[in-house]
Amino acid sequence: MPYYTKLGQIPQKRHVQFRRPDGALYSEEVFGTEGFVGPTTTMYHIHPPTQVSGWKTLYSTKVEYAETDVMRMRHVKSAPLKPKGDMVTGRVVLFGNSDCEMAVCNPAEQMGYHYKNGQGDECIFVHFGSGTVYTMMGTIKFGPKDYVVIPKGVIYKWVWDKRTQAKEGEPPVEQMPFGKFLLIETTNGSHIGPPPRYVSKHTSQFLEHAPYCERDLRLPELPLTFDERGDFEVRIKARDRVHSYIYHYHPLDVVGWDGCYYPFAFNIDDFSPITGKLHMPPPIHQTFEAHNFVICSFCPRMLDWHPNAIKVPYNHSNLDSDEVLYYVEGNFGSRKGIEVGSLTAHPQGIPHGPHPGTIEASLDAKYTGELAVMCDTFRPLYPTKAALELDDPKYTDSWQGEHFPGIKGGRITTNSVGPMHNADGTHANGHANGHANGVATGGKVADVWAP
Numbered sequence: 001m002p003y004y005t006k007l008g009q010i011p012q013k014r015h016v017q018f019r020r021p022d023g024a025l026y027s028e029e030v031f032g033t034e035g036f037v038g039p040t041t042t043m044y045h046i047h048p049p050t051q052v053s054g055w056k057t058l059y060s061t062k063v064e065y066a067e068t069d070v071m072r073m074r075h076v077k078s079a080p081l082k083p084k085g086d087m088v089t090g091r092v093v094l095f096g097n098s099d100c101e102m103a104v105c106n107p108a109e110q111m112g113y114h115y116k117n118g119q120g121d122e123c124i125f126v127h128f129g130s131g132t133v134y135t136m137m138g139t140i141k142f143g144p145k146d147y148v149v150i151p152k153g154v155i156y157k158w159v160w161d162k163r164t165q166a167k168e169g170e171p172p173v174e175q176m177p178f179g180k181f182l183l184i185e186t187t188n189g190s191h192i193g194p195p196p197r198y199v200s201k202h203t204s205q206f207l208e209h210a211p212y213c214e215r216d217l218r219l220p221e222l223p224l225t226f227d228e229r230g231d232f233e234v235r236i237k238a239r240d241r242v243h244s245y246i247y248h249y250h251p252l253d254v255v256g257w258d259g260c261y262y263p264f265a266f267n268i269d270d271f272s273p274i275t276g277k278l279h280m281p282p283p284i285h286q287t288f289e290a291h292n293f294v295i296c297s298f299c300p301r302m303l304d305w306h307p308n309a310i311k312v313p314y315n316h317s318n319l320d321s322d323e324v325l326y327y328v329e330g331n332f333g334s335r336k337g338i339e340v341g342s343l344t345a346h347p348q349g350i351p352h353g354p355h356p357g358t359i360e361a362s363l364d365a366k367y368t369g370e371l372a373v374m375c376d377t378f379r380p381l382y383p384t385k386a387a388l389e390l391d392d393p394k395y396t397d398s399w400q401g402e403h404f405p406g407i408k409g410g411r412i413t414t415n416s417v418g419p420m421h422n423a424d425g426t427h428a429n430g431h432a433n434g435h436a437n438g439v440a441t442g443g444k445v446a447d448v449w450a451p
């Protein structure tokens, strides 16, 4: 995180005597990044954080990719994933590369231990479910559509609220006992934060053009300190393995901290979309970034208002990026086969854009209710075996078909065809306009407005 904050008790100066009520010294720990020149937080523990024992290696987390030499568009349906494991062991990696991994998780049980990802930052997008994450820097309550960003090295325990009944649009409790999330995790050692262009170079304050600001971020709160003795397991992910360590005190024993490195939550509904007279490019949806990838939020928003605007994204080649979209909410019926929980992957080598029929059908729409999370990477993404098992092989054919069925072949010739629309913006080709506000009225309106 870019800006300074603090929680709990800290001494007036760094690196000075700071004593517990019993007279012993608190144990200061400097939690530094990038060789102590990046964002840093200084914490004060009740117990020396070095007192750990009983380490053993539990299991490998090394991801094995499949079809690394195959480049094609993919559609992976994550909705059928059955509950398994906890919020760490139940993660199913679907795509990744040497910069990030993308996983989905539908856990079957609560965590029985604390966890530290010593390998990468975690950006957890909570699709369904709510609860509390207890971290060494304080407590964050989370709910549906929250991004929860937990930086590398922060010890935490994720506690779900048990679901008792499904709200409208949610999977039944037996199919999803606690909740579900999408996880984007760094594998290149970089950190997830806001794009640098959103914040002041001088003060790190969020600037006026940013689609969110400090007020939208939910920082750790009290309770912070758990002063308990006993044997506490902390599982640490590092070197593509999860290791088990035993702490002889509660690992969340910090009484205070200050600095710029801490977990936080941000609800995607607090993202204020930037809209335009004509189609705005994907970077205006950017929410976070790390080295070699970005995370974007495609939220409900007003659509382009030029009288002749084409509302759906133009065909495009994002020549330096692979693109994965996770569909959260909305009517995706016009993108064939897409459903809530679907992920689509579009590799850099293939242009993509509107599905057949969706451009004309969408011209009068004023608003889109779509909600999707996108991760664009600058290096090729590879699917895992799990992704292939959930793959919809028909997706690549979904762009086949007549885009403009109302126009007979031969009518469009270069340098001779007139405008497609009358001067007042109405259609010149007689195509029926039966849609408004992104709601289908019997035709194929496009509700996938994300690129």
Ligand SMILES: [Fe+2]
Pocket: 316, 318, 323, 346, 352, 451
């Ligand atoms: Fe795209």
